[in-house]
Amino acid sequence: MPRPGAVIEVDRNTPPVLFHYGEGIRLEKLPLGARIVYPPDPLEPITHPERAIKRALAKPLEDDPLKSLLRRGMKLTIAFDDLSLPLPPMAAPDVRQLVMEEVIDMAAEAGIDDLHIIAALGLHRRMTNDELRHIVGDRIFSTFHPDRLYQHDGEDPDNNVYIGKTSAGEEVTLNRRAAESDLVIYVNLTLVPMDGGHKSMSTGLASYRGIRAHHNVKTLLGSRSYMNPPDSALHHSCIRQGQLIEDTVRVFHIETTVNNHAFPAIANFMQKRETDWTPQDQAMFLATKQMTDIAPPAFKRNVFHAMRAPYGLTAVNAGQVDAVHDKTLDAVNKQIAVQVEGQTDIVTIGVPYLGPYNVNSPMNPVLVVCMGAGYLFNFYRKQPVLRKGGVLILTHPTRYEFDAVQHPSYIDFYDEVLADTKDPAEIEKKYELRFAEDPWFRQLYRKSHAYHGAHPFYAWYWAAHAMEHAGDIIIVGGDRDVVHRLGFKAATTLEDALEMAEQTVGRYPSVTHLRTPPIMLCEVE
């Protein structure tokens, strides 16, 4: 029986705690009385994933068995999530591959000639062929690529259709092939509660016009948090859009969840609590620490990004979107939820080397904000772990480092927009449309492997709630100039950061450290 998550109070016997520090790690001593929140241990995975998938397809939730929906002569489209999930990328075979192979077997049996498979990447970057092959597997890739397996292009004027407006006035667009299909089967992998459900189709297969309806400052400030769909304006908007999509096209949803076994055996110490470290774990920690201290960033990045997570499938559900997503959220919460009592003055988080938008590239400063103050801060239900006006302390080297291929618009965003203002609302009003409609960014998004021109704005809005909520945000170990450009404070050591934080929250503050990754969701009473 895997252990649930835990909140440990630091006493004299508590060992130093692990902090992720970009492509590096640190052990830090927390003040006595501070709390450390640990994620639950990985749940036992399903022993026979293929049987579970077959069962889910044969007995879907509030829908007919998939086999009965497939008929010769129909136009069938399979859409699947891109490489932004799971993190780190899953060791082969990816669960999306297993699900799609079952679905394609059924389609072949039914004799469906017109089958297309689309990577639903929304405004994310196009994947390389090797990345695509890793997700779908060799067999699907060699059979369908490139004419029947391709990636969604949200800027293709011919292949996106406008569907209509929701009751709240949100515009809805959809990939033309999906909109004209007799059946769309969406294969999703839900790692965190934010993903899946109606958000899959309404974001993954939409254009900028549809996505900007909910990826904006107002909606994200109204999401407390966007990791908790019932309290998330973002998800309410996606549900409205999704319902309109369901009126247009028949959707069969398949959602999978995995446990939080995020690190391979070689980095197992990152997965474990420090008190559980064996001599091998301690040796691996020392070796990794030495390596990351002296190795050049590019080398470290290659080592870290080569890691593949041995995730295990914990649930697979198929059928009607809402019914499926409810079950999926239950399964995800079972894996990542931790009960935490009360808020604190200071929250510390180690920002790891990887976020959803920097797979196989460095985490640029804007993405550090997105990851630390956006995603990691928002992993809560009911209320944030940090009290209003408290101090959020992140650890990350935060260098001026951008991938010119994947993040061209981020460079301009950092150099031009952040030099002018840090206020998300002002940024949205003044700059977003110009970047979104920039013909060069559009070209790079469509033909190269670049994120959409509007994407750095979304990364920034993601952190809007934390910026509004926190009295101060301090980045430990960050490049001073870069951190100041982001509008935060830089500290050399954690002790200094705690000292600086006391100026905001007063003497003897309460401190909580979120020991993540692996991912956890704090249920704060």
Add this chain to the structure above:
Amino acid sequence: MRVRRAWHWNTPRPHSWPEQGAVVPAPPSDLGWARVEPVRSIRYLIQRALLLPFTEAMVHPKVEGREWVRELERPVIFAANHSSHADTSLILHALTDAARERTVVAAAADYWFKRPFLGNVVSLFLNTFPFSRTGGAQAQLHSSSQLLKSGWNLVLFPEGSRSADGRIQEFKPGVGFLAKETGTPVVPMHIRGAFQVMPRHQKLPLPGPIRVRIGKPMTPAKNEGTREFTARVETAVRELSAEQRKPELQGTWIERWRASKPRDLRYES
């Protein structure tokens, strides 16, 4: 030239006569030693350790249609266009391990086996056997058909020699003859980019993009003549060079999906 009087066919050639030219077929040796153990194991190691990694590192070939050679039920003839010495390595790289281990390559007898040492070394690396591309080749075709009948796949370049300009030349009817005589299916293959990587008269390969496309196996019809079948194979190879996939040549997705089905399902207890 007038034949001297009193000269007989079984006497040595007169010194004043010219050297034997390329048109004279090589001595009939099918290099059987190269297809028995332990040479096969040595070749397997050489290919896995040297040839395939080198090919991968140099040109990173993109292979389409590998499912058609994944699990061949019977020997086949691989018929490909020929524009470079790199073609053989590329074809072997494109095949699955199981198919590669049972594949012999027809090498021009008058080119590769003119110097026996070279011929034997190449045979050790690539499992070649001498194949005459000149007249009077019935015996050679016979030895090829013997190889097919004994379970070996055969790589054949029906153009006869490397293309001088990278374009596909007319196919010689040997491939049709072999297929008809032995009832063997022919797998059309097209290699794109090999001419740029290593054209004629170039000693070392250069890096460059390569695509190897494998078509659906073709079987000669009952009433189809050798030359008609050869023409059909030639058309197939030419059409494989087109950018768009051709379901009639490469199979519909359902056929390719079924062909690529793994023998053992994972996760089955």
